Amino acid sequence: MGRLGREIAIVGVGMTPFGRSKKDQLEMFGEAAMDAINGSGLKPKDIEALFLGNAVGDLSEGQTVIASHAIAEIGLLGKAATRVEGACAAGTMAIIMGVMAIASGRYDIVLAAGTERQTVSGTAFATRIMNTGPHHFYEEPTGLTFPGIFAMMAHYYAKKYDVPLGELKDAMAKVAIKNHKNGAKNPKCQFPSITDLMEKRKAKAKQEGKPVPTWADEMDFLHDSKVNMMIAQPLQLFDCCPISDGAAAVVLAPVDIARKLTDKPVIIAGFGQGAAGGIITQRDFTRLIARESSAKQAYDMAGLTPKDIDVCELHDCFTIAEIVATEGLGFFDFGEGYKAVERGDTVMGGKIPINPSGGLKAKGHPVGATGVAQAYEITNQLRGNCGERQVEGAKVGMTDTMGGPFASVANIIFKRGW
């Protein structure tokens, strides 16, 4: 695998709030796209091509060929528009396609975006839709859904590394507490902190004249199976990311043009992409083939190592997935990720802050938009725009997105271009 013919940078980013939206996928795309274009110093007509990550819009809203409708949504009739689908990794793939399209010499200015509306389906149908990710013949008919698949990952992890399940569950709960705490400082985040949730419930009980719960702290709250109900043992409600609506967008340009447009271009230092079937093609649920291939590609291309990463947004669709990802990306040794959580290595101010945005867990996970929203966060982190959730002095950042059950992983490494 070779280096790119041109170095590419992000010149503008945009994003809708994540959560439950009354806008459809195209309207949310339009909001994020115009936000990104307006912030880039460019006009819509300067966009030469769109790459749009969208995972399940055909199933949720009955909309295929969405990229064509999206380009019309922002008034650019006649421009190239391509939908990229790799389940939950679709957004990151759309950015990678955009980067390669510019590096090829064909385009200078590309819009890469992701959009998804999943609350419209309701939870039951959203679950059915998500379950089109496993292999349609060998995996889907087993009845396993995503929580069950990631529960298997947790059991595999506990068994392989001989971790008592209760200890692993506590580490997983700490991932949730951290990501909700980070997310509470992000105005685009779907959910508040767990402390806030706890206090709200206490206040509500008091107001209704019911007995006020006596949770001592967040961990105590998460140990309460009445609020944090079991989903798929050992995963409880707060181990799972939500169903969400949202969109995000980035404007890409070659570095020479980017420097004229902004004094803070964020350079795509490296990227990787790996795919490996679904569940049954894995050899080890704690060491995903797709991620290990993808991360190596990204580090090699950037000429960097995990030690160089100052901040990372990664795929915490379930809390166990965050622990496994921190190992797969090389931040911690295999089997050490849960100890790193215990030590506080991944909190703000820790060795490697993970998911300052709140991650999928708290910020929300409109699947096709997620990878682009990660790029939005890392761009803002490197630019020092993140206010209360700023990772001080962050110069190099990384994103990680996994699509389907272990199927497809895409990574991008970003660095300051100033």
Place this chain on the structure above:
Amino acid sequence: MGRLGREIAIVGVGMTPFGRSKKDQLEMFGEAAMDAINGSGLKPKDIEALFLGNAVGDLSEGQTVIASHAIAEIGLLGKAATRVEGACAAGTMAIIMGVMAIASGRYDIVLAAGTERQTVSGTAFATRIMNTGPHHFYEEPTGLTFPGIFAMMAHYYAKKYDVPLGELKDAMAKVAIKNHKNGAKNPKCQFPSITDLMEKRKAKAKQEGKPVPTWADEMDFLHDSKVNMMIAQPLQLFDCCPISDGAAAVVLAPVDIARKLTDKPVIIAGFGQGAAGGIITQRDFTRLIARESSAKQAYDMAGLTPKDIDVCELHDCFTIAEIVATEGLGFFDFGEGYKAVERGDTVMGGKIPINPSGGLKAKGHPVGATGVAQAYEITNQLRGNCGERQVEGAKVGMTDTMGGPFASVANIIFKRGW
């Protein structure tokens, strides 16, 4: 829009028969992919990335993240795999993505493919699936399906150019006769010639002791509304392409590598891609915004004009669509395409042979595979491998694929690399 940093060529092509298949999308992909790889002088492990066109597999087979399952199908765990969706133009877009990915410098050897299984759904559900192409809010609820949309195109054409509808219908029938006649010489084609169909029906009637029909010729047969029933006035059954299953694949490499692998590399001389919403964003149903943008891009990039094209595979999803496409691609003046059919300009040996493979109309139209199958045909035409349907001395060929109702068009111009 700039030129590519590297010139790219096709080094191998593969394709399943089109028609009704018992194989699923992944199995058909595997067959076409191995056919292409085996023909390229490469081994599967040489493939660095896959771009897979698939339009509606999530809706027909319940399979998203199909590119990841596809890369596993051919045993390449860990490689990059991206699904590209642009409705019926998905396959051509996958090739374009593959070309840009190599031109970027990132990869040397890329597999671009398309696969689709549509007969599995049955006609009624296949129609519902296809109808996710129109805008989900402004167009779908009107109840218009594809035959109705293209019937509107035919009426618009007849009115705009003041052509008696009967005259236009006869030109459309001649498109069908031509494409079935061409397809009869293609072993991968779904349907036989109309003459053969006619003779079969006569033989069957005779065998069953029923009155033998007295059709004088193919045109007489197509005028018989008992066999060529009305679908959406003025479109009759034989004006419509079928629902099909199939897959196709091409192996792409930079020209310097390609020359070492084959003495007949087919060079990607130019490509274009345009999108323009769906139906209501068009100004004129006979001059599609997406095609005029896309074709201009492709000609400009190749430094060629319509006069330089020796053979063309284009998007004849309906017979009127072929007439309109021959004008949009610049082979005939606007409003002259139906006269060109009458003159025989588009038959084998004519001024510009159109759809020697049989086109979507006769060869079949497994939507995500169609653009790649067009590239398969043009590659074989330029290499002189087409036997009875060979366009003699073809040096430059073109493909044209339209996705969604007028939504997205992608074109590629190919030339001999020897």
